[in-house]
Amino acid sequence: MKTFSEVKNNATDESRFSVVYRITCDNKTKVEEIAKDITFEQTVEVPADCIPEHVLKSGIIGNVESITPSKIINKYDVAISYRCAITDYAIPQLLNVIFGNISLKNNIKVIGLDFPGSYLDQFQGPKNGIDIVRQKTGAQNRPLACTALKPMGLSVLELSAMAGAFAKGGVDLIKDDHGISNQPFHPFKERVSKCQEAVNRETARTGKNTIYCPMVSGRFDEIEEQVAFAASAGVHGILIAPMLVGCDTVRYISEKYDMVVIGHPSLTGTFFNDPDHGMAPSVLLGTIFRLLGVDINVFPNFGGRFSFTMQECIEIACALKDPLGNIKSAFPCPAGGMSFDRIPNIAQDYGVDTVILIGGSLMQHGNDIAESTKLFMNKIKEQFRQAVTD
Amino acid sequence: MKTFSEVKNNATDESRFSVVYRITCDNKTKVEEIAKDITFEQTVEVPADCIPEHVLKSGIIGNVESITPSKIINKYDVAISYRCAITDYAIPQLLNVIFGNISLKNNIKVIGLDFPGSYLDQFQGPKNGIDIVRQKTGAQNRPLACTALKPMGLSVLELSAMAGAFAKGGVDLIKDDHGISNQPFHPFKERVSKCQEAVNRETARTGKNTIYCPMVSGRFDEIEEQVAFAASAGVHGILIAPMLVGCDTVRYISEKYDMVVIGHPSLTGTFFNDPDHGMAPSVLLGTIFRLLGVDINVFPNFGGRFSFTMQECIEIACALKDPLGNIKSAFPCPAGGMSFDRIPNIAQDYGVDTVILIGGSLMQHGNDIAESTKLFMNKIKEQFRQAVTD
Numbered sequence: 001m002k003t004f005s006e007v008k009n010n011a012t013d014e015s016r017f018s019v020v021y022r023i024t025c026d027n028k029t030k031v032e033e034i035a036k037d038i039t040f041e042q043t044v045e046v047p048a049d050c051i052p053e054h055v056l057k058s059g060i061i062g063n064v065e066s067i068t069p070s071k072i073i074n075k076y077d078v079a080i081s082y083r084c085a086i087t088d089y090a091i092p093q094l095l096n097v098i099f100g101n102i103s104l105k106n107n108i109k110v111i112g113l114d115f116p117g118s119y120l121d122q123f124q125g126p127k128n129g130i131d132i133v134r135q136k137t138g139a140q141n142r143p144l145a146c147t148a149l150k151p152m153g154l155s156v157l158e159l160s161a162m163a164g165a166f167a168k169g170g171v172d173l174i175k176d177d178h179g180i181s182n183q184p185f186h187p188f189k190e191r192v193s194k195c196q197e198a199v200n201r202e203t204a205r206t207g208k209n210t211i212y213c214p215m216v217s218g219r220f221d222e223i224e225e226q227v228a229f230a231a232s233a234g235v236h237g238i239l240i241a242p243m244l245v246g247c248d249t250v251r252y253i254s255e256k257y258d259m260v261v262i263g264h265p266s267l268t269g270t271f272f273n274d275p276d277h278g279m280a281p282s283v284l285l286g287t288i289f290r291l292l293g294v295d296i297n298v299f300p301n302f303g304g305r306f307s308f309t310m311q312e313c314i315e316i317a318c319a320l321k322d323p324l325g326n327i328k329s330a331f332p333c334p335a336g337g338m339s340f341d342r343i344p345n346i347a348q349d350y351g352v353d354t355v356i357l358i359g360g361s362l363m364q365h366g367n368d369i370a371e372s373t374k375l376f377m378n379k380i381k382e383q384f385r386q387a388v389t390d
Numbered sequence: 391m392k393t394f395s396e397v398k399n400n401a402t403d404e405s406r407f408s409v410v411y412r413i414t415c416d417n418k419t420k421v422e423e424i425a426k427d428i429t430f431e432q433t434v435e436v437p438a439d440c441i442p443e444h445v446l447k448s449g450i451i452g453n454v455e456s457i458t459p460s461k462i463i464n465k466y467d468v469a470i471s472y473r474c475a476i477t478d479y480a481i482p483q484l485l486n487v488i489f490g491n492i493s494l495k496n497n498i499k500v501i502g503l504d505f506p507g508s509y510l511d512q513f514q515g516p517k518n519g520i521d522i523v524r525q526k527t528g529a530q531n532r533p534l535a536c537t538a539l540k541p542m543g544l545s546v547l548e549l550s551a552m553a554g555a556f557a558k559g560g561v562d563l564i565k566d567d568h569g570i571s572n573q574p575f576h577p578f579k580e581r582v583s584k585c586q587e588a589v590n591r592e593t594a595r596t597g598k599n600t601i602y603c604p605m606v607s608g609r610f611d612e613i614e615e616q617v618a619f620a621a622s623a624g625v626h627g628i629l630i631a632p633m634l635v636g637c638d639t640v641r642y643i644s645e646k647y648d649m650v651v652i653g654h655p656s657l658t659g660t661f662f663n664d665p666d667h668g669m670a671p672s673v674l675l676g677t678i679f680r681l682l683g684v685d686i687n688v689f690p691n692f693g694g695r696f697s698f699t700m701q702e703c704i705e706i707a708c709a710l711k712d713p714l715g716n717i718k719s720a721f722p723c724p725a726g727g728m729s730f731d732r733i734p735n736i737a738q739d740y741g742v743d744t745v746i747l748i749g750g751s752l753m754q755h756g757n758d759i760a761e762s763t764k765l766f767m768n769k770i771k772e773q774f775r776q777a778v779t780d
Contacts, residue, residue, distance in 0.1 A: 041695070044541030045567055046750040055543035058575075085574055086542065092607040092634040093571045096656050100568070100634065103659030104696045104726075151434030152476065153445035177435055178490070181483040184475055185448075217482040220642040244482040244490065246636020252610040266486050269493030270660040270668040278660040305431070306494045336494075360436040 016081040017119055018065060019098050020112035024276040026074050028067075035064045035078045038108070041101050043086060059083045077111065084115075089122045091248040091292065099279065110279040113287050120325030124255050126295045129328025130321070130353050133260055133295050136236065137172040138209050142384040143347055145377055146262075146296075146333065148359040149195065150177035156191045162369060164198035167210040169373020173296075173355065174199065175239045176215040178264045188218070188226055193233045200234065213237035213262050216253075217244050227257050236260060240294075243267035247292055254293025262333070263294030272308070281312045286319020290330050296355050301334030301346070310349070317350050331355045340365065343379045356380060406471040407509055408455060409488050410502035414666040416464050418457075425454045425468045428498070431491050433476060449473045467501065474505075479512045481638040481682065489669065500669040503677050510715030514645050516685045519718025520711070520743050523650055523685050526626065527562040528599050532774040533737055535767055536652075536686075536723065538749040539585065540567035546581045552759060554588035557600040559763020563686075563745065564589065565629045566605040568654045578608070578616055583623045590624065603627035603652050606643075607634050617647050626650060630684075633657035637682055644683025652723070653684030662698070671702045676709020680720050686745050691724030691736070700739070707740050721745045730755065733769045746770060 021038065025031045039062030044051055051061075065079040087094040102108050134140055147166045149159050159180075166174045174195075182188040192214045199212045216238050218226045223245060227238060237260035242250045244266055254261045265285055271278040279288075285299050297320055300306030302313050317332035332350055335357035346356050358376055365372040411428065415421045429452030434441055441451075455469040477484040492498050524530055537556045539549050549570075556564045564585075572578040582604045589602045606628050608616045613635060617628060627650035632640045634656055644651045655675055661668040675689050687710055690696030692703050707722035722740055725747035736746050748766055755762040 043569060044543065045569060046541045047754060050750055050753040051541055052544070052548070055541055058543050060541075060543040086569070088571045088573050088607075090572070090607070090609050090612075092609070092631075093569070093573075096569060096571075096607065096631070096634050099659075100631070100656035101659075103657050104655060104662070104690050104698075105659065106663050106697055151436045151441055151445055151450075153434065153448050153450040154442070158442070179433060179435060179476070179483070179486060181478045181486075182480070183478050183483075217478075217480070217486065219480050219482070220636065220638045222480075241482075241486070241490070244486050246610065246639055248610045249636055249639075265494060266490035267493050269491075269495065270664070272494070273496050273667050274660070274664045277663050300494050307496055308494075360440055363440040364437060 014059060015084050015116045015118055016059070016063070017084055017116060018079050018081045018114040019110060020114070021078045021080065022070060022109040022111045023076050023078050024074055024107040025076065028076070031067060031076045031078065032064075034108075035067060035080065038062060038078075038102055039064060039080055042097050043082065045101070060086055084119045091251050095247060103278075107276050109275070109277055110283050113283060115325065117325040120327055123251070123291050123327065124293055125290055125324070125327030126261070126293055126330045127254055127258065128260055128295045130331055131328075133331065136209060136260060137211060139172045141352065142380055143350070143352060143354040143356050144172040144331065145380055146173040146175060146355050146357040147171050147362055147373060147376070148175050148177050148357065149180065150359065152177060152179045152183070153185060156186050156194050159186060159191060160194035160198040163195040163212060164202050165369035166373050167199040167202035168206065168370040170206055170208045170377050171210055171373050173211050173213060173237065173260070173262070175213040175262055177359075178215050178217075178239060178241060178266055180215050181217045188214070189229055192230050192235060196233050196235050211237040211260055213239045213260065215239045217241060220246075220249075223249060224253070227253050227259065231257060231259070237262065239264055241266040242289060242292055247288070250292040250294070260296070261294050263289045263292070263297040265299050272312075280315065281308060282315035282319040286316045287324070290320055290324065290327060294330055296331040296333050298333045298335050298357065300336035301338060303342070304335070304337035306336045314349065317354070321353060329353070333357050335359070340376065340379060344383055347380070347383045352384065404449060405474050405506045405508055406449070406453070407474055407506060408469050408471045408504040409500060410504070411468045411470065412460060412499040412501045413466050413468050414464055414497040415466065418466070421457060421466045421468065422454075424498075425457060425470065428452060428468075428492055429454060429470055432487050433472065435491070450476055474509045481641050485637060493668075497666050499665070499667055500673050503673060505715065507715040510717055513641070513681050513717065514683055515680055515714070515717030516651070516683055516720045517644055517648065518650055518685045520721055521718075523721065526599065526650065527601060529562045531742065532770055533740070533742060533744040533746050534562040534721065535770055536563040536565060536745050536747040537561050537752055537763060537766070538565050538567050538747065539570065540749065542567060542569045542573070543575060546576050546584050549576060549581060550584035550588040553585040553602060554592050555759035556763050557589040557592035558596065558760040560596055560598045560767050561600055561763050563601050563603060563627065563650070563652070565603040565652055567749075568605050568607075568629060568631060568656055570605050571607045578604070579619055582620050582625060586623050586625050601627045601650055603629045603650060605629045607631060610636075610639075613639060614643070617643050617649065621647060621649070627652065629654055631656040632679060632682055637678070640682040640684070650686070651684050653679045653682070653687040655689050662702075670705065671698060672705035672709040676706045677714070680710055680714065680717060684720055686721040686723050688723045688725050688747065690726035691728060693732070694725070694727035696726045704739065707744070711743060719743070723747050725749070730766065730769060734773055737770070737773045742774065
């Protein structure tokens with residue numbers, strides 16, 4: 001990854017990246033107008049007659065590369081290219097160019113992003129990626145298992161006892177519930193220290209490496225201190241929600257700290273719920289979050305408490321894992337009301353490179369959390385022994 | 391505003407705030423279920439049988455305060471209260487409690503927020519507010535006038551000449567186009583220094599105070615440096631887009647720096663476009679952005695290039711200006727394709743405490759930008775002389 005000054009030295013690069021917008025419109029001619037509007041709205045944002053010749057010639061205005069009728073009636077896939085340099089090689093302005101102002105319009109859905117390798121090289125992406133997370137947890141040839149510390153409001157003693165029990169059960173990853181932050185009844189530093197200590201006590205006995213990932217959602221001026229504190233307390237992972245703390249905050253932390261980063265989709269939902277406007281889940285929770293540096297990304301699996309379709313979920317997983325320049329692959333983590341019964345399906349739908357998150361239903365399974373966790377682990381291992389044998 | 395440690399000392403406070411969700415549903419009984427689901431989803435996020443007695447009694451789970459059929463068929467206004475302490479008195483977790491996970495559901499629209507005064511006292515809100523922005527610009531008894539430096543891609547020389555011309559014309563506020571960031575062809579520091587110098591040269595002659603507000607959209611680890619640099623270059627305002635750089639970033643900067651803060655709605659659009667799901671524009675662009683500390687908030691006016699209704703726009707303006715504990719009022723700034731002809735209407739719709747932003751159409755008005763700006767100023771002054779006389 002290049003430092004900022006190197007990027008600036010590279011600024012003569014005229015290369016372009018493309019965004020594919022699916023535009024809903026009942027009139028082909030009008031689609032051309034809308035496409036042209038987007039090229040101005042997302043860049044120069046003035047009428048053409050206000051633009052000096054040298055700006056017109058600079059390639060700064062977006063360029064409509066193609067308009068293709070999609071298989072769905074009245075929907076057209078419009079590829080628009082932008083000059084890479086206008087994004088400032090930075091996440092906030094990249095988001096602004098892709099969808100900033102036109103988010104305030106209608107019937108425009110971002111369904112794809114296509115970056116040249118030289119552009120992707122400006123970003124680290126996942127520091128660990130699938131391979132190093134496997135090394136760190138020692139989990140090979142099977143999906144990883146993740147559990148969640150909850151509910152908010154337990155005492156630090158209760159939360160740390162639960163963390164210990166999960167570790168005793170041999171789980172790969174433990175995350176905080178994403179609503180557990182720095183509340184006065186379980187303040188961040190005390191809670192994180194105690195939970196990590198409890199995990200350490202158990203892993204010293206089991207020999208299994210369980211990574212505890214506390215939620216970091218502190219203020220702008222606290223969040224780095226939280227991560228640094230966690231690192232000093234022996235923590236090797238974090239849970240973080242880009243839309244709560246700012247997308248570039250995640251990019252910064254994932255670059256600077258050696259943490260397994262689990263991304264959380266809190267507050268992203270309005271990008272997805274209108275099929276005609278926003279971003280496809282695979283774009284935001286797949287490509288963009290991966291660019292920010294998540295090693296594992298949580299999303300609501302189909303058939304749980306939320307409303308993604310199977311296709312949307314599989315597309316997220318592909319966007320996290322498929323080749324993307326030199327950017328490492330990240331684990332999909334389908335979640336949101338998953339139960340033991342779903343493990344075979346999840347394994348089948350997403351394949352071996354998946355993190356299976358079981359939260360509430362693990363707690364419902366029995367009073368002995370360590371035993372329930374062992375059962376969870378065995379279910380996964382058994383499933384994948386079968387898969388290897390089949 | 392309290393410091394973080396004071397907040398923690400105040401943590402025994404059991405006070406609650408309320409969110410009003412408009413739920414779309416064709417069945418009253420089902421609305422009750424959905425409301426109860428929200429109270430769990432946004433807090434403990436586990437089934438009831440996993441929650442220990444002491445958590446149940448702690449008031450941590452949301453509480454359905456009322457369910458009222460709205461005037462619109464199949465829509466119910468559901469007020470749910472949450473214990474203030476679960477928000478950690480911090481913006482990221484506040485957003486998470488209000489709408490984090492349920493953003494991923496459907497048919498839930500946040501239409502109102504109701505905070506106790508003690509909670510609002512944890513936030514500074516606008517540092518200047520309407521009164522101090524008026525003092526700083528010397529503009530009394532009329533709407534303020536704002537123009538925009540654009541398009542992206544002009545040279546620093548061209549941008550600074552334009553800034554000078556706007557100042558010569560006597561405008562109150564000049565903002566960067568929000569897409570102008572730190573691109574290699576007009577890097578932040580050089581551009582901001584030169585534009586401020588050009589403004590200073592003119593205001594030294596006119597005696598009029600024009601505030602230049604550069605866009606700050608730098609990376610997590612650059613943005614504070616950008617603001618501090620701007621301050622050192624004599625800049626007295628900034629333009630900032632909370633959803634691009636992170637909401638709490640804006641809160642932090644507005645608290646720490648003595649800047650007139652103009653908020654920009656880039657990337658917020660998906661909260662609004664589905665009438666049944668998301669947030670009302672007045673909630674996000676009104677109450678929440680005001681809590682973050684914007685002194686002036688830009689939003690797309692009805693009848694321009696975007697799709698807000700007149701009612702939505704007026705509600706944003708009210709949410710920015712109406713009483714909100716000890717939080718100061720902020721200026722609404724209707725924008726997005728406004729022209730000279732619209733000035734009388736804008737003045738009439740929003741009243742005297744408004745910032746009128748004319749961008750591209752000022753540039754279209756004539757070749758002499760200073761003259762066009764004077765005309766813009768005169769239009770506003772004339773309108774309000776009439777209003778005072780009427």
